[in-house]
Amino acid sequence: MTREQATLARLEQSIDARFLALGERELITDLLAAGALVREIARRLHRAPSTISREVRRNAPVQSPYGAYRAQRAAVARRERPKPRKLDTKPRLRAYVIDKLSLRWSPEQICHAMEQEFPGDTEMRLTHETIYQALYVQARGSLRKEIAAAVRTCRTHRKPHRLPGERTPRFTDGMIMISDRPAEVEDRAVPGHWEGDLIVGAANGSAIGTLVERSSRYLMLVHLPGGQHDSETVAKALTATISTLPAHLRGSLTWDQGAEMARHKSFTMATDMPVYFCDPASPWQRGSNENTNGLLRQYFPKGTALSVFGPEELEHVAQELNGRPRKTLGWENPAERFSSYIKL
Incomplete structure (x- = not known):
């Protein structure tokens, strides 16, 4: 074995298995000399026929036979890193x-x-x-x-893009997505299914919880002590509010994927009320709640501190909105419609 052949053999030991090795190239040389066709060579090497045809095409000079060591030298040179850009x-x-x-x-x-x-x-x-x-x-x-x-985005790093199925799970406890929500919730035929969210105050420093019953559009405002909206505070406040309802009006809760719902499992265990999560960036999947949150900005303008509003003030606002007649309810108001559900 010549010095060059020995060097190529040593390099072969560090080459990934997906690349052709020197021994395989020697076998290609022998089989071509014996008149074997590409598919036969591929079968003998357990390689794709396209791999063999590309190897011969790239490494056999015009009017010259394929040579294993010449092909190996060319392959090693192509793999050199870093390549000039x-x-x-x-x-x-x-x-x-x-x-x-x-x-x-x-x-x-x-x-x-x-x-x-x-x-x-x-x-x-x-x-x-x-x-x-x-x-x-x-x-x-x-x-x-x-x-x-x-760059137009003014970013200095690339922003990764993932398909929905490749997203990192939002919470430790697995979410039940809105696609798994029962059909009876979707058509609003059965009362007791709620949509929820937070409206936040200035600098995201305070918040109020909002719950809207899908069938009647009845609103319940959730007071968060001090305006705190960490997951533990939100779970406790939602549990206390939902627990005031009769069992037949505790059907389900639909929420977005906000971090405040990280303790959704403990909420479900306390209320026996499953939580369904909307798809990312899909506010229309909680349309009733989004519309109600817009109405609430008449009382709680953006950029104001919401921690100054106590439970009595929240109850007053909820009563006003629940007393407004709604076209979607045949001009009945949410309070009247919801009262009829309580008597069921």
Whole structure:
């Protein structure tokens, strides 16, 4: 074995199994010389036929037979890292990208524009991912500030995007999603199913809990001592409020995925009332509650401290809203409709 062959053999030991090894390339050489076809070689090596055909196409010079050691040298050279970056080695391409970034173009817009402006120039080709890599991955130190000025979002780090099924679980206790909510809740035919949320005060420093019964639109306001809205305070306050209802009006509660509901399991155990969670960024799934929260801003304007309102004041506001006639109820008011449910 020559010195070069010994070096290639040592390199082979550190190569990932998904890459062809020197021994496999030697077998390819022998089988090709024996007249074997690509599919037969692939079967012998337990590789995909496309892997073999690509290997031969890339590493066999024109009018020359495939050679194992020549192919191994080429493969090792291609794997060398770090490779010179395209934006570093092509000044014209780099200048074009920098110019368009200064105009607040997105990387994808830049790449499409290059195809239009330089249709026959293969040197002026780039993927938008290469630009993002140059901006977010390869940039270091003070260059981070330059990125913020060049990118329209002004971010210096990439924002991960996940599909709904890939999201990190919001709470330790598993959530029951709104898609699993019974049909009787959806059509509002059965009373006792509620939607809930918080309205928050200035600087997110205080809050009031809101509960709306889906069928009657009846409102209950939940006083949170001192305006605190951590999960323990919210769970205790919701439990105390719901416990004032008769059992047949404690059907379910639908909430968004706010951190204040982290103790939803303890609430369910105390009230025997399941909690269903809306999908992220889907306020319409609690439409009655969202509409009511908008009405409540007449009494609790945004930017005010909500901790100054005591239980009596909250009860007064709830009575006013529950006394308003509603078109959706045939001009009956929520208090009248809800009273009829209590007598059931």
